[in-house]
Amino acid sequence: MSGTRVLVGTRKGAFILTSDGKRQKWDVSGPHFAGWEIYHVKGSPADPNRLYASQSSSWFGQIIQRSDDGGKTWHQPGTPAGEPTTTPDGMPKGESNKFVYDASSETGKPLTTHQWYDGTPHPWEFKRVWHIEPSLTDPNTVYAGVEDAALFRSTDGGKSWQELSGLRGHGSGASWAPGAGGMCLHTILLDPSNPKRIFIAISSAGAFRTDDGGQTWEPINRGLHSLYIPNPTPEVGHCVHRIAMNPSRPKVLFMQKHWDVMRSNDAGESWKEISGNLPTDFGFVIDVHAHEPETIYVVPIKSDSEHFPPEGKLRVYRSRTGGNEWEPLTKGLPQSDCYVNVLRDAMAVDGLDPCGVYFGTSGGQVYASANAGDSWAPIVRDLPPVLSVEVQTLP
Amino acid sequence: MIRVILPAHLRKLAHVDGEVKLVVEGPVTQRSVLDALEARYPMLQGTIRDHVTKKRRAFVRFFACGEDLSHEPADAPLPNAVATGAEPFMVVGAIAGG
DSSP states (O other): OOEEEEEEEETTEEEEEEEETTOOSOEEEEEETTTSEEEEEEEOSSOTTOEEEEEEETTTEEEEEEESSTTSSOBOTTSOTTOOOOOSTTOOOOOTTOOOOOOOSSSSOOOOEEEOTTSOEEEOOOOEEEEEEEOSSOTTOEEEEEETTEEEEESSTTSOOEEOTTTGGGTTGGGOOOBTTBSEEEEEEEOTTOTTOEEEEEETTEEEEESSTTSSOEEOOTTOOOTTSSSSSOSSOOOEEEEEEOTTOTTOEEEEESBOEEEESSTTSOOEEOOTTOSOOBOSOEEEOSSOTTOEEEOOBSOSSSOSOGGGOOOEEEESSSSSOOEEEOTTSOOSSOOOOOOTBOEEEOSSSSOOEEEEOTTSOEEEESSTTSSOEEEEOOOSOEEEEEEEEEO | OEEEEOOHHHHHHHTOOSOEEEOOOSSOBHHHHHHHHHHHOGGGTTTSBOTTTOOBOTTEEEEETTEEOTTSOTTSBOOHHHHTTSSOEEEEEOOOOO
16 A cells, blocks of 8 residues: 655654555654754655755754655765764765855856845845755756745755756846745746746745746746735736646646735746635645646635634635635634644645645644545644645655 | 864764864864864864855854854964863854743
8 A cells, every 4th residue: 555754844853754545543753853943855756765854043054964765864965874974085075055156157147136125235145945846857856945045956966056046147136025034935846747847936026937947037927916015016026925736737837925826827927816715815835636636725824914814713725626716624623713824835735546635834733634625634733833744655 | 182062963963972073283273173173074064154155153153261262263273272182162052042
């Protein structure tokens, strides 16, 4: 029987939950990297035993961790797994956490500043990796979305990283500004039908697409309307919270913007609002059913200052019509006095049938539904605040 | 032999228990001690000082012989007691919490 592995990043460590295909009983391992912020853990689609984790702290900066055995053991790429590096001779370079912006004249248009919150120029400063996206085909190729916003790629299993500087250099980078959570590149979607096409999203610059493997980029924000900025329809400057795609239809994208849930049928060339009857269209997460590309999920949050569910009721909303018509999913979720948040990387779906849906909260619960959202149960409930949830469907 | 005391999180990254002992060639300074530390434990690169600028990370401090050396020049000689191994060079995470 196939199995499921849920990878949870929290404010104070990573946790790995495993179950069989029934998804009723769960084993919890962790905390891994206890005491560190784990923004994201994700497995390679090409090798489910290859996991990457972003580990960071305000004190000691960024660390990249890698597992080659499904999370049983971890090491920093370039250093021996679980062993001290005690001999100076022939030691690998400790560059798995070296994220240096490309300032060369050959490969881009080096930018020295972006906008700060008050509109003044601010130098680009690396803070952390928000999101790790392994290649669909090569376990050693992996992308990293970082704060301050940029996209990096490793082709050696995370030992070294190079910026795809065409993104920052495409022309609007100097006008990008941070959202409340920082100026982060938080979403990376790889197009399974076109290895040269990548979608990314930045808070609060917006969404971008490359069709040449990351050399050149274009903003894809037409149709977005953001009332909270002076010009509501700029080419860049939208606070996109998350984009999701069903791999079977890579031109159809769904977006949870700061406010508004949006849909594109043309790979981001244009967007239309599909918020419909949602109780609030503010939120962070959005995801798509693994087998039904018109079935999507969001978790409405009351507002941009009140980061909790409306009425204290934790409700996932599901649309089976590709948007506009939404139904609340409440069975098994707290329906009173619930004031948690669900952050942008904290929802995932598995590939089983029926599709499993998972999300984690700022209160440390990870909820799962083994029936596409009809009913829910906490599969662990007292973790540190959850930053990210990913799921692997194991053979 | 130079003795270095690392904070718990960095000891775990480096897979060491207790003090680290290093041989430092030439003058014993913050820079030469950290160079030797990172050469032996490359996984610590970037965690104490920036990869490129070599500036101390903001929430990391250096102490030795009861003195705060965080703001001393990187190439200033460390106290003789550190150079002889009588006292450790301490890498300390800034205090946070309540």
